[in-house]
Amino acid sequence: EAGVAQSPRYKIIEKRQSVAFWCNPISGHATLYWYQQILGQGPKLLIQFQNNGVVDDSQLPKDRFSAERLKGVDSTLKIQPAKLEDSAVYLCASDARGGGRPETQYFGPGTRLLVL
Amino acid sequence: AQSVAQPEDQVNVAEGNPLTVKCTYSVSGNPYLFWYVQYPNRGLQFLLKYITGDNLVKGSYGFEAEFNKSQTSFHLKKPSALVSDSALYFCAVRADYESTGFQKLVFGTGTRLLVSP
Numbered sequence: 001e002a003g004v005a006q007s008p009r010y011k012i013i014e015k016r017q018s019v020a021f022w023c024n025p026i027s028g029h030a031t032l033y034w035y036q037q038i039l040g041q042g043p044k045l046l047i048q049f050q051n052n053g054v055v056d057d058s059q060l061p062k063d064r065f066s067a068e069r070l071k072g073v074d075s076t077l078k079i080q081p082a083k084l085e086d087s088a089v090y091l092c093a094s095d096a097r098g099g100g101r102p103e104t105q106y107f108g109p110g111t112r113l114l115v116l
Numbered sequence: 117a118q119s120v121a122q123p124e125d126q127v128n129v130a131e132g133n134p135l136t137v138k139c140t141y142s143v144s145g146n147p148y149l150f151w152y153v154q155y156p157n158r159g160l161q162f163l164l165k166y167i168t169g170d171n172l173v174k175g176s177y178g179f180e181a182e183f184n185k186s187q188t189s190f191h192l193k194k195p196s197a198l199v200s201d202s203a204l205y206f207c208a209v210r211a212d213y214e215s216t217g218f219q220k221l222v223f224g225t226g227t228r229l230l231v232s233p
Contacts, residue, residue, distance in 0.1 A: 048218070056213065056220065110158070
């Protein structure tokens with residue numbers, strides 16, 4: 001079974017530029033998560049999708065971050081304009097469903113973003 | 117609110133010795149707990165989870181975790197450490213959204229395990 005795919009793996013941009021990350025979850029997984037992991041910290045949930053609907057985006061800085069999952073499969077996370085403090089690893093994860101039995105989330109390799 | 121705490125930033129152990137990485141939790145209701153490992157430049161890999169039942173949970177790569185309700189702990193253990201176990205370990209707890217039935221994971225700050233030859 002293929003895992004969660006993410007691209008690009010690394011990205012370097014200057015502040016005020018825009019950047020986009022892509023994620024393809026495990027086939028059949030209805031729930032998709034985007035996390036931000038700043039160096040030395042645990043992952044912080046940015047947004048959670050159930051199919052193509054948003055379950056939680058309370059921690060997403062909506063003035064600069066946006067995310068979509070139009071067809072309920074792959075997803076894109078965008079930052080525009082980027083700030084220095086956005087330098088982090090952006091992790092995508094998926095699981096089979098969002099409620100009831102505690103499902104295991106499976107993570108992609110992440111995209112390491114450096115904002116100069 | 118659901119939370120986990122990992123009191124140690126780093127754990128050092130010699131190869132062949134037993135290792136323990138500590139985690140304590142705070143939840144309302146039943147605790148659903150997870151351990152993940154992160155190698156350099158990699159995403160998080162699932163090790164094991166506790167849902168219910170036996171307090172000793174066995175997982176991947178020879179790791180196990182002991183759930184202790186009275187001490188609200190979920191420590192990760194391995195009888196004999198390998199140099200290749202050196203990595204960053206995260207404890208996480210499931211948190212439920214009220215009224216929707218959906219869930220999310222809340223992660224600890226992580227513990228770096230360093231196994232010396």
